[in-house]
Amino acid sequence: MLKQRMRWMPVLGIVFAVLLVLSACGNNDKGTGSANGSGTASESASGSTGSTGDSTTGSSSGSENGAAPEEKTPETTETEANVPDPDASHPIVTIEMEDGGVIKAELYPEVAPNTVNNFISLIKQGFYDGTGFHRVIPGFMIQGGDPDGNGTGGPGYSIPGEFTANGFQNDLKHTTGVLSMARGEDPNSAGSQFFIMVADAPHLDQLYASFGKVIEGMDVAMGIVNVETNGETPVKMPIMKKVTVDTLGKDYPEPEKQS
Numbered sequence: 250m251l252k253q254r255m256r257w258m259p260v261l262g263i264v265f266a267v268l269l270v271l272s273a274c275g276n277n278d279k280g281t282g283s284a285n286g287s288g289t290a291s292e293s294a295s296g297s298t299g300s301t302g303d304s305t306t307g308s309s310s311g312s313e314n315g316a317a318p319e320e321k322t323p324e325t326t327e328t329e330a331n332v333p334d335p336d337a338s339h340p341i342v343t344i345e346m347e348d349g350g351v352i353k354a355e356l357y358p359e360v361a362p363n364t365v366n367n368f369i370s371l372i373k374q375g376f377y378d379g380t381g382f383h384r385v386i387p388g389f390m391i392q393g394g395d396p397d398g399n400g401t402g403g404p405g406y407s408i409p410g411e412f413t414a415n416g417f418q419n420d421l422k423h424t425t426g427v428l429s430m431a432r433g434e435d436p437n438s439a440g441s442q443f444f445i446m447v448a449d450a451p452h453l454d455q456l457y458a459s460f461g462k463v464i465e466g467m468d469v470a471m472g473i474v475n476v477e478t479n480g481e482t483p484v485k486m487p488i489m490k491k492v493t494v495d496t497l498g499k500d501y502p503e504p505e506k507q508s
Contacts, residue, residue: 356369
């Protein structure tokens with residue numbers, strides 16, 4: 250019996266040794282896994298941080314360069330929009346009416362350059378002197394600048410229509426006091442006739458070449474629109490005695506013309 254026990258002792262020793270080895274390996278595997286896990290987590294965290302950092306930086310950069318511009322879109326659009334520059338010096342037109350009233354308006358060459366060139370050229374020629382406002386519509390506008398006085402006359406040529414619907418970006422809205430060019434059905438048929446808004450008319454926006462705005466004498470324009478009329482024609486036409494322009498020392502070229 251003792252021999253049998255002694256015979257099993259080495260076997261048990263071997264089995265015990267094997268169990269110890271297996272147990273040690275198991276513990277090592279867990280440690281390695283944990284270390285790798287730690288390492289992986291650390292790399293992952295590091296990578297994540299780097300990634301998040303890069304991503305955050307990139308994202309932040311992207312946000313600043315992407316989302317932020319999106320938030321600033323109106324401002325960018327406004328800057329890019331073809332509207333008057335509030336910091337610019339603008340030519341000033343003075344319309345002296347026959348009855349003593351005076352209307353002053355500033356012109357916006359940055360919005361409609363050729364239209365402004367044309368208006369200034371005609372003024373310097375004295376073209377508008379003695380012409381009148383032949384069409385007046387309360388709550389809408391007063392129209393003048395026709396040498397024939399009936400809505401059919403002009404300077405003998407036309408100019409390209411500088412408005413958005415005609416392929417030229419013009420974002421100056423037809424609000425009270427704005428000057429704009431009258432035209433026929435042909436978008437490039439404007440010549441000398443212009444109108445002054447006495448009310449807002451958004452339905453005209455981007456369809457007519459707006460190019461200036463009244464800065465003084467809006468009350469005079471309001472007086473003109475309320476004269477006695479026969480339909481849209483004044484019974485006694487309000488006459489522009491003298492029209493002058495102060496270009497503030499700047500030279501404006503002759504306009505591009507169409508026959």
